[in-house]
Amino acid sequence: MNKEFLYHEIAAGIANQITSGVLKNGERLPSVRKLCKDHRVSMNTAKRVFLELEAQSLIDSKPQSGYFVSQRPSFRLPLPEVSRPLLIAYDNEPDELISKVYTDMGNEELTLFSISAPSGDLLPLAKLKKEIIQATTALKEGGTGYEHLQGNVKLRRMIAVRSLGWGGDLHEDELVTTNGAMNAVSLCLMTVGKPGDTIAMESPCYPGTLQLAISLGFKVLELPTHPTTGLEIAALKEAIPKINICLLVPNFNTPLGSCMPDEHKKEIVELLASHHIPLIEDDIYGDLYFGAQRPKCCKSFDKEGNVLWCSSVSKTLAPGYRVGWVAPGKYKEQLLKIKLIHSISSVSIIQESVANFLKTGRYENHLRQLRRTLQDNYQNYVQTIGEYFPEGTKTSRPQGGLALWVEFNKRIDTRKLYDLAIKQRISIAPGRMFTLQDQFQNCMRLCIGLPWSVEIKQKLKQLGNLAKSIASASV
Template sequence: MKKDFLYNEIAGNIADKIKTGVLRAGERLSSVRTLSREHGISINTAKRIFLELEAQSLVQSKPQSGYFVSPLNYLKLPLPETSQPLPVVKNMEPNDLIDSVYSNMARNDLTLLSIGVPSGNLLPLAKLKKEIVLATRALQEGGTAYEPLQGNLKLRRMIAVRSLAWEGHLKESDVVTTNGCMNALALCLMALTEPGDTLALESPCYPGILQLAVSMGLKVLEIATHPVTGIAIDALEKLLPEINVCLLVPNFNTPYGYCMPDAHKKEIVKLLAKHNIPLIEDDTYGDLHFGPERPKCCKSFDTEGNVLWCSSVSKTLAPGYRVGWVAPGKYKDRLLRLKLVHALSSTAVIHEATGNFLMTGRYDHHLRQLRKTLQENYQRYALAIALHFPPGTKISRPQGGLTLWVEFPKEINTAKLYNYALKKQISIAPGRMFTLQDQFQNCMRLCIGLPWTDELSFTLKQLGSLAKAFITSTP
């Protein structure tokens, strides 16, 4: 307890000096060893302090040079507003907009700021190819046979082992593999709902989840959400009598990128269990934390099997492999029956290769580099936005994940901006995609999973100029 207090005190003191201007932008900070010696703390604790300050975007590291005060603190870009969706079901899908944006997914002539996946340049493609070959050799009949219904044993075992990092304490028998996380979410919704039931979601929310819910005949109830702490628990509690199922993305939700505090996760799990409302947890982004430790999940606090924890490697390793899973708690038998009907088996070779990649430690090595790149990209995007976007622009402060949420002044319509940007070979995701209500018209989501280049820097500058043109042309 004493060590934690000292750690928080030192980190807090440095953060306060940065925020108050005592330490200025670009100023070099003490080295890890100096900080350790000055405060009588271990080297590891000193490293943790710098990692924590990095996660808050207050400092940035430079290879072989040390840590420096980040310029982002002085740009003081404000946070987006807490969302205020209507407390009623209004299923108005922006289908034409969503279809247009996702039709660009395979276009090589565009800068795809609209699609929330890491670029292939950031993925260990050569190593994955080797794992595919090895899996083909290792599996019976070269991987052409069906897997067991519950899924590849090696993959399930590694998922269970990795759950210890967030205090999930899963066993391999708790896990059912799926064809990506969206397949896991679909199976959960099919197991728990009937047409006409009401599903509670964060607002804004990933478009794929919205479309899935509407396609199943569900009523969607969007809940007010804060860009740093997540869903407003008091707003959720007031609407509980109307809700049949709740689906949340507590860790690095897209598009906001927030990480719900552990206390909130625990409170929500307890609240929903008390009212016998199942919680589907989408933890696709949980491994992409900018801070030093992997955050806990709602599943960490589940003692009754009421949380159905879903995840995948689609946002971290291989989007096209479609490797996902679910730990469905007390609903496992229902999930297995549905998987039998709708999938029967996952792709044996791909799931074996992924399980082996997780087992060898290559995945953790890859994640460390990917997280570092994403955090640096966030800082660079924020700087470019502050320099080139219209005055009054607000941005989220993601604590992990792949996306950044931008809120423009009201006169900028991002659906129109999308069309103008497309003519410049730039694709964005307009905010209206992330809701079924008439909101977020002046917002957009940007993917930070692209390699940072001079061309990308220029693209963001172009995008800012296009946005400014809306203001100058408004009477």
């Protein structure tokens, strides 16, 4: 067996024993040495197994005593259904609900479960302010001049260095900076497509991407998506003759939080390349993994330059900074021409400050804490949902990211839930926002990027009671 995946298999086996109740809360686990002996693995592999389980909050380490099953009660609700959209390309306007919900953004009087971004309370604001001041001092003319068309060299270099962590092995010259990930995706679409073309996407998918695609004159073909493993490859193969572009979020996509297995990524990259269909990969959530290791990207398997890999710091560090980038592969020159027309330049001071934050190692330190917080939040949300939401509620099991997908029974319309919740100063993202088709009316996305508190738990309890009231009224 490949050593790279061996520790994942051992960790998964122990995790299954914990979640199924075979191993009880507080029970002591075998020592590192015993694990080495039982599974015939090295000391390093055994340690990685325990790190993986600890990262999932399934076990706790006690100095001089070993590892124990976490005392925290585990709570697992059923998984939502695999989506089954019609394999038909749509070009109708996205539901007006999207605009309605996104007007809530920035409203400090609301509890914003609807906006998929980390709360400012979870971000290193003071350190970022210092970086801005230092960037103003360090840059020529205080950063008032135009930046190079490809973007800040230091930032591109640091992104290239970080790509080694997911098998990217990028060079700074292969990268182009953008004004956030949506700008990167937009440039990619204008580079590889034209009005009337059909884009294949996961279903459900990010509302902003739907709006962007339709505004540029594209049609959208939504594909069946599993809540854990992501896009169903068989459906993509069936859709190949109908599509011109594929746009995917393989790592912790919103709203499901699914993570496509590496073998699926490789197969999809090869499939699309063989049919000369460009793949735009939005990897904006890739750094927010809950396990011991960052997942690979589709770009990791790209041998022909057919994958346009996009990302940013909007979901990890500073949403308002609008710092993003793209590795456009063989489409680089065309994309630069489009960027020159639409953007000319990115903001010098902001890019310099983010580059320095990455270079000093502060970004990685921040990510470690943020990932732990988000995973704890996820578990707190599911625990509370299990206690207070209607019977039969299902939730996704994100392996990273900021989103939790909730599926009610068919009697509960989350449009109605939104209208009731907003009166109690709670904003949710109803499921109908995440599709162009007539589906997901009984679903919603919750952002887990809010600091956990008694108040947040109370707001979730209120949501549960409101959902119960809708279910009762519909009987």
